[in-house]
Amino acid sequence: MSSQMADGKTIILRLEIDTNLAQFGRAATAIEKAKGDIIAIDVIHTDKNKSIRDLTVKIAEQGAAERLTNALQSLPGIRLLHISDRTFLLHLGGKITIQPKTPIQNRDDLSRVYTPEVARVCQAIFDEPSKAYTLTIKRNTVAVVTDGSAVLGLGNIGPYAAMPVMEGKAMLFKQFADVDAFPICLDTQDTDQIIAAVKHLAPAFGGINLEDISAPRCFEIEQRLRQELDIPVFHDDQHGTAVVLYAGLLNALKLTGRSLNEARIVICGIGAAGTACTKMLLAGGAKHIVGVDREGILTADRTYDNPMWQWYAEHTNPQRLTGGLAEALQHAEVFIGVSAGGILTRAHIELMAPEPIVFAMANPEPEIRPELAEDIVAVFATGRSDYPNQINNVLCFPGIFRGALDSRATTINEEMKVAAAEAIASVISDDELNRMYIVPSVFNARVVEEVRRRVIQAAVKSGVSRRNPRE
Ligand SMILES: NC(=O)c1ccc[n+]([C@@H]2O[C@H](COP(=O)([O-])OP(=O)(O)OC[C@H]3O[C@@H](n4cnc5c(N)ncnc54)[C@H](O)[C@@H]3O)[C@@H](O)[C@H]2O)c1
Ligand SMILES: O=C(O)C[C@H](O)C(=O)O
Ligand SMILES: [Mg+2]
CATH class of the missing domain: 3.30.70.1150 (ACT-like. Chain A, domain 2)
Structure with missing residues (x-):
């Protein structure tokens, strides 16, 4: 059975x-x-x-x-x-399908969608490659590419087991932003092979969404693909998460009367998501960030084989704290978890400053369930759909790609990410903001609309758009 x-x-x-x-x-x-x-x-x-x-x-x-x-x-x-x-x-049978846009009802239709007439269209694209955007699906397609190495918090479960998540992402792209996304689960975890595979499949796509590829390989893979391709390459677990975290944290800080510059922030899980969240917070002015991973607090007093950890240690933890999660949490005001389920206890939270902000974002099991500590926390958020305050990259990736595709951007740059974060935060007015409502619902249609609008503006202004769509 x-x-x-x-x-x-x-x-x-x-x-x-x-x-x-x-x-x-x-x-x-x-x-x-x-x-x-x-x-x-x-x-x-x-x-x-x-x-x-x-x-x-x-x-x-x-x-x-x-x-x-x-x-x-x-x-x-x-x-x-x-x-x-x-x-x-x-x-059962998977969650998505491909539908033709027009029926093929007779030989005349057949000869136009297919041979012989299709050949004229091929020739036109051969003569002018940019016509791929007008005469093929490229203008609206995103490849959701994984190697199955860091699937949610489940870890390295491989390409077959990763498929349901990637199909889910494709559904979200379509439902929320009408982007045609395809799940592509590669049977390799070799950096060069992943890069080669993505480059080979890029012609059919207007953008590449890298998903659930573990750190530190994800950094090199994304960086090299960004250099080598002329379409946006976006590692969702890094930047999608950072954008939504930034939006949610700005609102949570506002609600608790704190500022990003002064807040004492602990980030647990210094992988793809943790690193990108930190970079975005540093760029926004945060000064007191302490990172914790399995080996404890990252500190400039040590050297690390992982170059990203080395960078991290040199750019965070100004007081050079040492120890584990408990030591990091002493008097901290914000906990951001992008590590693994169940690793934070109520006793940990009791070490934090009064009225702490806890974002337990590991999926599917958060670092701590809200019911275990919400009475001692000012603002609680998780990555899940079944609790209030869902800080999940789904608030970002549909709209950011919609904007990037519509402006035919060559990349998704810092300006576009900040614009997306501000757009998400702006959907909640000051009157509406409360401890149970710091980020809008993914079902709020204004999210994608507003993210798209501001991302297009930022793409045009920063000179990476190849088209300025009408609003
Ligand atoms: N809510 C969201 O939108 C969102 C987005 C991205 C990732 N996530 C979640 O964040 C987690 C990490 O994702 P990722 O893509 O960064 O993966 P990753 O594999 O790149 O990084 C995970 C990091 O967490 C560390 N870690 C694991 N167990 C730990 C522990 N007990 N204590 C301290 N550190 C520990 C690992 O060593 C690693 O450095 C996953 O659970 C994922 O589901 C949530
Ligand atoms: O897939 C999600 O729900 C969010 C995120 O991409 C994750 O890996 O956890
Ligand atoms: Mg993910």
Whole structure:
């Protein structure tokens, strides 16, 4: 039996009942006893000896799914073939598809979308390559490229297991910004091979969104691709996260009467996201940032093999603090977690200054769940959709690419990132700002609209646009 269960949800159980030994009623009774509520029954197959049925069952409490499984497995003549929940059902066959824009109904259509007529279009692009933007999908396409090495906080789970996240990103691109994004999961973690692969596939795309590639390789991969390609290359976990974090932090500081210059900030997890968040905060004027990774506080008193950590140690921690997370957190006012789930405790937060700001942004499991400490925290945010204050790069990447594609920008530069952060923060007015509402919802249509508008302005002003679209 394969099992992918979740409590407090609707689950689908596939049962095989040996009709010589058992009756369906026994299974139904067992399910009810285990506090499952059967809401639908579908017969999948029946013959003389067995019947296979899918039961849709509502389970309310923690552990109910496991109790139910155990109860069914102990019944003679009944086999539990499979359990899935709505999340898994939603993933059956993948989450996206490609649709032609026009139907091909007759030979005339066929000869125009395809050979022979298509050849004239190919020739036109050959004569003038920039026509790829007007005569192909390039103007609206983004490749979401990963090597599966830092997928959410799950770590190095490889290209196949990374696909559901990349398909999800493609859905978000389409739904929120009408960008056609394709998940591309590369079966290599070699820096040169990744760079070569992305360069080879670039002709079909108007932009490259690098996703979930671990530090420090992600820095070189992005930097070299930015130099070598004339389309925007954007590592979402670095810059998308930094943009949204910056927007959220500005609002949280405003709410708690603090300034970025003076705030004592601890960043935990000095990988792709942590490094980029730090750079953006330093550029915005932050002076008291302390970075912590697995080996403890990064300090200029030590030397590091990882060049990014070396840079980090030299540009942060002015007091040269040493020790671990607890030492870093003494009297700190802001905790920013982009590390791993569950590593922060309530006792840690108690070490911080009064009214602290805690952004526990690891996915899917935050550094600490809000329910464990929200009573001692002034502003709490996570990366998840099921808590208030979702600081997640989804607030950034659809709109920033929409703006970059529409202005046909050659790159996404610092000016465009700052514009995106200011756009996100600006969607919340001073009247609306409160501890449960420091960043707008991803469903607020003004987010993409405003990010796009300001990003286009910044691209034009900074001289990287190749087109100035009408508003
Ligand atoms: N909310 C968002 O929008 C968002 C965006 C990007 C990343 N993230 C999350 O941030 C985390 C890191 O992502 P990344 O792309 O930077 O990955 P990464 O692999 O580049 O970096 C992770 C860093 O965290 C460190 N780390 C792991 N466990 C730690 C611990 N116990 N204590 C201190 N440091 C620890 C690692 O050593 C590494 O340096 C993931 O959980 C990811 O889901 C969230
Ligand atoms: O994928 C997300 O939800 C955000 C971010 O890109 C992450 O890697 O956690
Ligand atoms: Mg990511």
